[in-house]
Amino acid sequence: MSASRNQGGCGCCGGIFSLGMSALFMWLWIHTSNPKCSIQTLSLPSLSSASNLTADPTLSLTLRLVNPNQLKGIKYDPLNVTVYDFPNKSNVIGNILMPGFYQGYRKKATKPGQGTANTTVALRAVSENGTGVFRVDMATAVKFKTLYGYSKRHQIRIGADVVVNASGVKVDRKGIRLRSMAPKMGNSCVVLLGALFNFLLFALLDL
Secondary structure (H helix, E strand, O other): OHHHHHHHHHHHHHHHHHHHHHHHHHHHHHOOOOOEEEEEEEEOHHHHOOOOOOOOOEEEEEEEEEOOOOOOEEEEOOEEEEEEOOOOOOOEEEEEEEOOOEEOOOOEEEEEEEEEOOHHHHHHOEOOOOOEEEEEEEEEEEEEEEOOEEOOOEEEEEEEEEEEOOOOEEOOOOOEEOEOOOOOHHHHHHHHHHHHHHHHHHHHHHO
């Protein structure tokens, strides 16, 4: 009798473990998060010579992209970065186009890029002491790779305000997160996830 109870207890624990692992794998499979993107560096040398409109018009920027997904790779279309004057984005200071790439799950990537700035617009956007606040927007489309192939394309449009000093360099030494007002993709999985946990709960009660 005792041996039978022990075997039954082991079988129950094994069943609970199997259901738990199945629930975890299912959650990782249905849960999808957009990549996280931040501005690591931004440089606009022409700001350092406010009286010289022939100053270096090169606009340099470095992005850091993180794939937070456990079981999904991300394939990026070309990344289109636009820098505007602030606050109304009425004029474009410059554009930077970065090539698309593939990013494995839980991987990080650093992508530098350069473009040519409109020096006249840039100088009008700074204050008397040479500092300025610019709006940086990034637009791209991504496809998520799973065991069953790629998903459909998802459009991503994110942005942030960036303060630059009199030398035309980003003031904040930390990365500036590019954010979107759109709802997170993972929110669409809440209903499915709730149903999965309900199923798991009832299965455990039956055991």
